[in-house]
Amino acid sequence: MKPPARSGLRPIEGLARDAAELQAALGRSIDGVVGRILHGLGTSDGCCGPSVRSGHRHVSDASARAEDAGEEAIDEGSPFTASERRILAEIEGTLERGRDLKRWWDRVHPADSFAERFELGRTFNEPDVSYGFFDSIEVGGASMPIMGNFQEMFYDRPKTPVGVHGVDAAAWMRDQMREFVLRYFMRVSDFRDPQGFAETWRPPTSGLFEPLSWCPRSGATERGFGFQQLLYKRRDSGEIGRFLDAERNRIIDLRELGSTYDWIVVKVRIFDFQFDVAPFGPGLPKLVVPLQEDSYLVVSRDLVTIEEEPEPGVLGRYGIGYSFLRNPEPGLVQYGPGEFDAAIEQITFEVREDGVVRVPMVFVANRPRQILRVDVDPLRWGAALGDLATFGLLGRLLGVPASRLLAAPPGAPGFDPVYAYVDFARFISGGLAEEVLCISREQLDKEFLVKHFEQHYQTIAGSLATWRTIRDWADEVDLPDWVVEGEGG
């Protein structure tokens, strides 16, 4: 007997085989499409690795784009990213403007010949000095309105009775201060507020319930300035280079400026630095302007102070000084660190013949023309929001990254809500807002200087504990690693 024909099963087997092959082909197609998308997303963004904090772009892609934009490379096959090259292009101009400001300060300060000077801050128990000023300066043939603040505060004194090893103590103080300021200050100038906590252990709380949790949270409040050195120019060869990641916190000995280095570029993080605009008064809703946390500075020999016995009664003056670079990535905030047209800062430690250390500090910058800049461009906003929603895919198609959500492109119309409020208040009140309520641009400028005064004060006051902790700043062998490496205490 013939077995029954199996012809009825063949179409089913064939269909099953076709379905399997179709599924496999579909899987391969998905692999290819997704693989190419992931490869393409990764190509220009570069890294997300351990030093994600820097987030620099792939060098050769940045070079290619810069060439397309008509920019010239510093060197052919430049090893620098596009942001770094924008910074490097600004350095000479920044140094020149910084020197202009310093020359102006050196002339006006001793003579106390400011166009306008006003009291700024007050500290108690010590005869400190503090004032702000407005003036103008010639920069590049044009007059630039400037403002600034000067403050001098007591720092330390030798704790030995006068006359008992008095001369030695003062000289020792000078030697210690020389090392501390010129070698270590920029490595240890950030610090954390002490934070009490009750030690408990709980498993990590899910994001949903975290706001309800009473468990102590980690994360101390950081204050002061955190410096990292990024780029340098060697004095002998003129070579411009980038410090290695491992060297970034170990700021050079400032005595190397002028001998080993012409200049260095430093990134500074100013912790807890924001500017409040309270149009309705204290205790009511206000606008908090977060001033640029990360800023770029250029440090050169003419802004650093190294003076031995500069005048009778002073054993030595040692100080850091720098000129502010414009942030390579423009943003919403139009004034503050990273947004100045010209600005310098100097923090000097003066050791007197009795060993007392005082710290005069000065900050000078152009007066703001704008605080915030918000572009009015609904189409651009829509594209940027779409970029956010599509995790960057739309932005790559349209060329409008989400990071530029509110930043205006050069030349685009924009408005400043802060100054707009000030001008409106003045207009609507016929000037009374300014006379009676202090709602004015000038008051905003003074508020900014007060913020700066407070920041300086905190930085110096905070550094005092570190200064006193170390027995001998000149003995590098005995210094803790976090001081030498600048990893923060």
Next chain:
Amino acid sequence: MLSLPRLLESIFSGAGRVVEPGLPILELQNRLAAFLAFRGAAGWSSGGAGRADGLRTDLRRILGCSGAARLWTAEGLGYHHAEAASRSGWEEELLRRAEPLPGELLLPVHSGIGLSLATQSLAAIVRGQEDATLLLEAFLSRASRVALPGWQGTVIEALGLVARLLHPALVPLIGRSLRTVDRTSSSLFWHGVGRGLYFAPSHALSLRSAARSAAVKAIREAPGDEERVEVVSGVAWAVTLVNFGSPQVLESLLTASLPSLEGTDAVEHGVVAALLVWARGIGRDRCFQELLHHRPRSSDAAEAWERRVSEPAAVVFSGLGMGPLSGDWGGLFHHRFVSELSRFVRKASGEGAS
């Protein structure tokens, strides 16, 4: 009575063998970690990409990394520097100018360089600029000029990974073309296809073990027995190295039913090769010892582990000293039986054949 969770596990495991809950997520996490470490390598670069000492400087810095991140980052740095050197036109000098390089990272560096060369070559094939065979010959020629002596194979193997991940439709064409050009290169290519299969995005949301899925696909996609052995070896290599700290993932591969590969040592070669790469690149550290002495809970898995991991590893490592491994292992990816692999490693390490 069959509970609902168990019923769901049975359904999702497909073949009826229950896969450990959470295993697919664990695999996905491990593969993502490897991918991100590779992609993040540019962040380790001190900006010397395209400079002679840039690669050497960057590799020395990552010697401080621990675990598999060191290997993936080294591979990423090889890719990153090769890309930069290619644009500047001096890729062939990249490794020679960068010497001396850390010996323990030569394999991942060459692999990364291979990924760069392969990506460029395949893009040209896709654009249809020239005949695929001519482009592949050019790729092989470039690989031999770029690689340090003895490491050409590692560079070529990356072609398979790139092809499977970016242009899977080209895999059969490239395989056929390479077979006519050079059989050794063809074998290495298919090993790379296996490596790429494990990272294929179509596994990303799989509710089953990605390792098993990759092995099944490897058997299905390979055109012949020789190629099948190489592809599965590549899958096993990738599964082992990516999941070095998660031996239960490797268990799921070892217990998969792969009858067509019985007696070929395909899985064994991949597993032991991965152990060698770890031992060479990172050291016979605690992670290594824990994997080697892992004891699965189920009897099936324990038997498979003993047969496919412990015994082959004992054969290969028994002839090697306890000190850091050395030597050039550029031919490691080419499939060998375990006994041959042992002889290869000893010879490459300079310890002589047994």
